[in-house]
Every structure is written in C-alpha cells, then in structure tokens.
Amino acid sequence: MTIVGARSHHQTLDGQHDTALAALAAAGGREAFGELIRRHGSAVRGLLRRMGAAPDLADDVAQDAFLLAFEQIADFRGEGAFAGWLKRIAIRLYLRRWKRDRRLDLMAQTPEPQTADANQGDGAAAGRMDLDAALKHLSPAERACVTLCYGGGLSHAEAAEALNIPLGTLKSHVKRGLERLKDQMAPQGGLSVSSSPVQAQSLGRKTHV
Amino acid sequence: MSENGQELRDFDAQLIQLFDAPPAFADADLFASTVMQRLDRGWQVRSLVIGGAGLIGGVIAVSQIMATNLIGKVESLSVGAHQHLVANLIRSAEAHLVLPSLPFGGEGLWMSAGLAGLVLVFALTRAIEEY
Numbered sequence: 456m457t458i459v460g461a462r463s464h465h466q467t468l469d470g471q472h473d474t475a476l477a478a479l480a481a482a483g484g485r486e487a488f489g490e491l492i493r494r495h496g497s498a499v500r501g502l503l504r505r506m507g508a509a510p511d512l513a514d515d516v517a518q519d520a521f522l523l524a525f526e527q528i529a530d531f532r533g534e535g536a537f538a539g540w541l542k543r544i545a546i547r548l549y550l551r552r553w554k555r556d557r558r559l560d561l562m563a564q565t566p567e568p569q570t571a572d573a574n575q576g577d578g579a580a581a582g583r584m585d586l587d588a589a590l591k592h593l594s595p596a597e598r599a600c601v602t603l604c605y606g607g608g609l610s611h612a613e614a615a616e617a618l619n620i621p622l623g624t625l626k627s628h629v630k631r632g633l634e635r636l637k638d639q640m641a642p643q644g645g646l647s648v649s650s651s652p653v654q655a656q657s658l659g660r661k662t663h664v
Numbered sequence: 665m666s667e668n669g670q671e672l673r674d675f676d677a678q679l680i681q682l683f684d685a686p687p688a689f690a691d692a693d694l695f696a697s698t699v700m701q702r703l704d705r706g707w708q709v710r711s712l713v714i715g716g717a718g719l720i721g722g723v724i725a726v727s728q729i730m731a732t733n734l735i736g737k738v739e740s741l742s743v744g745a746h747q748h749l750v751a752n753l754i755r756s757a758e759a760h761l762v763l764p765s766l767p768f769g770g771e772g773l774w775m776s777a778g779l780a781g782l783v784l785v786f787a788l789t790r791a792i793e794e795y
Contacts, residue, residue: 502686517695518702521699522703605680
C-alpha cells in the first residue's frame with residue numbers, strides 16, 4: 456500500500472464507529488483494532504490508575520486487556536459500548552492480579568466510622584483539585600469501589616460481585632469515598648468540579664441505583 | 665427534593681462526567697504501537713510454535729519409520745501386492761480409459777500418496793493457525 460493509500464485508509468478508519476471497527480477487527484483487520492487502541496488506550500490506562508494501580512502496572516494490565524480483547528473480539532456483539540466492554544476486561548484482569556496478591560482481603564473489611572481526615576487540610580489549602588488528585592486521598596478500598604461504579608460503569612451489585620465483597624460493604628466504601636471526594640474537590644463548600652451542564656442521560660446511569 | 669439531595673445528585677453527575685473524560689497521556693501513541701507490536705509478536709510466536717511442532721512431529725515420525733524398517737517390510741510385503749495392485753489398476757484404467765495414457769508406476773503411486781499426505785498436513789497446519 457502506498458503512503459497516500461495508507462493515509463486515506465487510516466482516515467477511513469478514523470470516521471468509523473467503534474462497532475464497525477470491532478467487526479473489521481474480528482475479521483482480522485489489525486489496522487481497525489489499532490484505531491480502537493488509539494481511541495480507548497488512554498481511557499483504559501486512566502481507569503486502572505484511578506483504581507489505584509501504579510503507572511507501570513496499569514499500562515501492563517491495559518496492554519494485556521487489549522490483547523485479550525483482540526482474541527475475544529468476536530464475542531463483542533455491539534449491544535453495549537465498546538469502551539464499556541473493554542473496561543470490563545481490564546477490570547477483570549486487574550482484579551485477578553489483586554486476588555493473586557491477596558489484596559482483596561483488605562476490601563472485605565467494613566470501613567470504620569468516619570473521623571477527621573488529616574488530608575482534608577491539604578485539600579483546603581490547595582483549593583480546587585482535580586479528580587485524580589482527589590482520588591489519592593481515598594483508601595484503596597474506597598478508591599477501587601468508587602472507580603468501579605463511576606468509571607467502570609458497573610452497578611453496585613456488579614462491583615460487589617467483582618470484588619467479592621458484600622453489597623453493604625461496597626455501598627459503605629462508595630458512600631465514604633464520595634464524601635471524601637466531595638470534601639477534597641470542593642473545600643470551600645461549593646462544588647467546583649463542574650465545567651459544563653449536566654446531561655440528563657448521565658443521571659440515569661445504572662451506577663447509581 | 666431537599667437541597668442536600670439535589671446537591672448530591674449534581675455531584676454524582678459531575679463525577680460521572682469527570683470519570684468519562686480520560687486523562688491525556690503524552691505517550692499515547694507509544695502505548696498503541698507497543699500493543700500492536702505485542703500483537704504481531706504473539707502472532708509470529710504462534711506461527712513458529714505450530715511450524716516447529718509440525719517439524720518435530722515429522723522428524724519423529726520419519727525416525728520411527730526408519731527405526732522399525734517399515735519401508736523394507738512394506739517393500740517385501742508389497743512385492744506381490746504391488747504387481748497385483750498395478751495389474752488391477754491397469755485393468756481398471758483400461759476400463760475407464762483414463763489411466764493408460766499416464767506414466768504410472770508403483771513408485772508414482774507411493775509418491776502421490778506421500779504428496780497427498782504432505783498437502784493434508786499443510787492444510788491442517790493452516791487451519792490450526794487460522795482458528
């Protein structure tokens with residue numbers, strides 16, 4: 456293929472919907488899968504880091520997730536968003552590593568009643584903080600639970616099952632995590648995280664049942 | 665709805681928006697090319713493993729055949745059978761008016777069978793590689 460041909464081919468892929476690209480990839484189209492990696496690589500890497508994975512580990516798991524996704528791409532029927540399907544693969548792989556390291560044992564512990572957080576002072580001093588910085592102030596369990604439900608698109612029940620913890624424990628982690636996030640992100644009392652109007656459809660997502 | 669409840673819903677929705685926005689990575693292109701390289705490498709390794717396994721299997725099969733002197737036994741067994749087979753083939757060919765024109769001998773038959781076997785193995789290897 457000539458350079459011009461390759462460029463126009465890439466532009467053709469650029470305008471394709473994820474589902475169409477996945478179908479092409481399922482038929483052996485590696486360039487189509489490459490386009491999917493370019494589109495969703497940062498989202499998967501970001502999700503894993505937000506769950507608490509170290510950057511190297513997050514990238515490693517994200518790569519494995521894409522390789523596994525390519526092997527299983529024929530299973531993607533386009534019933535949901537490709538990004539969601541991909542994120543679930545990445546979450547499953549990451550949690551498998553957690554289980555291997557027995558870190559999930561920590562998750563099963565019911566959170567203690569909330570006390571004054573030493574980090575809250577830092578948050579107030581720093582003023583408005585972004586999400587990634589705020590997440591660092593959560594415990595590993597809170598961070599994983601909040602990210603699974605809000606970033607991974609899992610319902611509370613699905614997240615509890617994925618983490619192998621009781622639903623009530625998960626809800627406690629999410630509740631405490633949200634409170635901490637709110638404190639960190641809006642130290643002056645007002646919500647400073649919004650930059651655009653909330654879309655009505657976001658309110659209807661199943662993560663908040 | 666209470667003011668506190670509305671505030672929580674707003675925060676919920678804003679949080680979803682923030683989670684939906686992936687962080688920007690300076691090495692995003694490098695990440696994509698690394699995954700593609702791993703994909704290609706995996707494909708090459710798979711091909712090599714299948715090819716290697718086929719080669720090893722072939723060598724073992726040939727060595728086993730040589731060790732049991734199968735060819736000698738087949739030759740001795742087929743001395744009579746060969747003449748019988750060729751005679752039958754010629755009769756059959758004459759009946760169907762196809763084979764008499766072909767330069768067929770006993771060796772040709774064995775070679776054809778061997779080649780057919782090789783083609784079958786090759787086709788099987790390709791099929792395994794594809795699926």
